[in-house]
Amino acid sequence: MxxxxxxxxxxxxxxxxxxxxxxxxxxxxxxxxxxxxxxxxxxxxxxxxxxxxxxxxxxxxxxxxxxxxxxxxxxxxxxxxGLLPTDPAKRAAARALAHSIAVDIHPVCNLSVAKHATALSNGAGDMPGDWMRHFIRPGLLAFESLLGGFDQSPFCTGDTPGLADICLIPQLYNAHRWEVDLTDMPRLLAVEAVCAEHSAFAAAHPDLHAPL
Amino acid sequence: MxxxxxxxxxxxxxxxxxxxxxxxxxxxxxxxxxxxxxxxxxxxxxxxxxxxxxxxxxxxxxxxxxxxxxxxxxxxxxxxxGLLPTDPAKRAAARALAHSIAVDIHPVCNLSVAKHATALSNGAGDMPGDWMRHFIRPGLLAFESLLGGFDQSPFCTGDTPGLADICLIPQLYNAHRWEVDLTDMPRLLAVEAVCAEHSAFAAAHPDLHAPL
Missing domain, CATH: 3.40.30.10 (Glutaredoxin)
Incomplete structure (x- = not known):
């Protein structure tokens, strides 16, 4: 191999x-x-x-x-x-949940995009933080709302880690970094707490992969 | 049904x-x-x-x-x-090609994102057109380069329409709208010409779906 x-x-x-x-x-x-x-x-x-x-x-x-x-x-x-359900409709819903972050929040908050917006803004406001918060908080609120359509027990879409969890946790790392208020998103925070205790998620944390 | x-x-x-x-x-x-x-x-x-x-x-x-x-x-x-190859590695490559547009270009050029950038720019330059061109042209150049890894005959990833074609054609509609120069992207333009003749693509064209 x-x-x-x-x-x-x-x-x-x-x-x-x-x-x-x-x-x-x-x-x-x-x-x-x-x-x-x-x-x-x-x-x-x-x-x-x-x-x-x-x-x-x-x-x-x-x-x-x-x-x-x-x-x-x-x-x-x-x-x-087993990151996605096998039933096609449930599979599509789980993919859509993951994509609500991976397609609709993350690329817009990519460093190169935020830097370009910052350059254009000519020093207005608190950039790039304002840019990040403008997209991350509403995006995560929609995610919290979408979670209502799933049996969350204890991960986003079931009792084992799935694609949505894999997309959520890195986005939450960014949300904390940019001081996004998450206090009104209890379901999402419950998933975060469970993932923090899971070895596959814990060992992937950025702090463990930063250059020395 | x-x-x-x-x-x-x-x-x-x-x-x-x-x-x-x-x-x-x-x-x-x-x-x-x-x-x-x-x-x-x-x-x-x-x-x-x-x-x-x-x-x-x-x-x-x-x-x-x-x-x-x-x-x-x-x-x-x-x-x-049959929108994706069945071999997992080829499947991943075809998905990646599609995502280079659907994840990395399209969300950044979403109308709400471009409008927010325009508001922040306070009238600088030719917005939102400059925003669109800043992301669409390099993104499509990367797509053109990625296409080199596929047998293009005549669609992006083979002889029948696939996921990459489905993502490419709407992005090209936008590229034309924002007057992005595509003249140095021959492979991509060849796919566009083939899709224009395909009834599934032709019947989906925005001009046929605009409000009267």
């Missing part, structure tokens, strides 16, 4: 998701840090790995994969992780 | 994707227009359908689905549309 290599950045939500999924699969991997702050993602060696210049990139099973959601689906399909 | 209802908006890329997928599945549906420009997506009746206040929402098979990518996966799984 070929070595598994994760091109990773500690604070990237998308990398954090893949770290969680790799841990859930029990896959040992070698992390290679791509320092987004120093622009290493725009260097030729990383653009050759991924023309989008994004992390994560995962080398596994002799192939190179990009895009966190596609990588997680791959791990789910090849390692039978 | 229950009536299929699509809560739709003609210029929404996400709705446009679902219209294409419904056409590929040969499913007749009743469209209900949710006028994003008049704020109908923020009205209580639509928030009850989808707490995110987004289109599309699809009523089908007795369930209500949200999030275009989740809906398309549902249609693919229940109607056997």
């Amino acid at each position: 070929s070595e598994v290599v994760l091109f990773d950045y500690w604070r990237s939500s998308a990398s954090y998701r893949v770290r969680i999924a790799l841990n859930l699969a029990g896959i040992t991997y070698r992390p290679v840090i791509v320092d987004l702050v120093n622009g290493a993602h725009r260097a030729p060696d990383h653009l050759e790995r991924n023309p989008q210049g994004l992390v994560p990139v995962l080398d596994i099973d002799g192939v190179r994969l990009t895009q966190s959601l596609a990588i997680i689906d791959y791990l789910d399909e090849t390692r039978d992780l | 229950s009536e299929v209802v699509l809560f739709d908006y003609w210029r929404s890329s996400a709705s446009y994707r679902v219209r294409i997928a419904l056409n590929l599945a040969g499913i007749t549906y009743r469209p209900v227009i949710v006028d994003l420009v008049n704020g109908a997506h923020r009205a209580p009746d639509h928030l009850e359908r989808n707490p995110q206040g987004l289109v599309p929402v699809l009523d089908i098979d007795g369930v209500r689905l949200t999030q275009s990518l989740a809906i398309i996966d549902y249609l693919d799984e229940t109607r056997d549309l």
Whole structure:
């Protein structure tokens, strides 16, 4: 079996998701840090790995994969992780819940997007924090509301970790970082507490993956 | 069989994707227009359908689905549309290609995001057009580069329409609207030409779904 290599950045939500999924699969991997702050993602060696210049990139099973959601689906399909229900309608609902974060909050709050908005704002307000809060809080309130459609026991969509949990926890890390008020989101906070005690989530935490 | 209802908006890329997928599945549906420009997506009746206040929402098979990518996966799984390869690694690559648009370009250029950036920019430059072009052109250049990893014949990932085509065509509609230069993206333009001749794509075009 070929070595598994994760091109990773500690604070990237998308990398954090893949770290969680790799841990859930029990896959040992070698992390290679791509320092987004120093622009290493725009260097030729990383653009050759991924023309989008994004992390994560995962080398596994002799192939190179990009895009966190596609990588997680791959791990789910090849390692039978049970991250989504098998019933198509329930599966679609669980995917939609996850995408309400992974598609509608996270990309808009990507560092490069927030930086561009900050540059355009010409020093107005408290940027990029205002940008982050403008999108994260309403997005998570919608997530909290969507959670009402699931039997939450104790994870977002059931009694084992699923795709929605994998997307939620990194987004909450960001929400705390930008001081988003979450006090009126009890269901989401209950999931956070359960995941914090789960080894696959705990071992993926950014603090454990920051450069020394 | 229950009536299929699509809560739709003609210029929404996400709705446009679902219209294409419904056409590929040969499913007749009743469209209900949710006028994003008049704020109908923020009205209580639509928030009850989808707490995110987004289109599309699809009523089908007795369930209500949200999030275009989740809906398309549902249609693919229940109607056997063959939108993704069956091999897991190829499947992940095709998903990643689609997500390079659906996750990394489209949400950032969502009307509400571009409007917020425009408000912050306080009249600087040509907004929201500058915002759109700043993200769409580099994003599509990366897509063009990623296409090099696929046998394009004649669709993005093979000889039948797939998820990447369904995401690409609505994004190109937007690119044209915002006058993004695409002349150095020949592969992508070749896919566009083929899709324009395909009835499922042609019948989903926004011009055919605009309010009278």
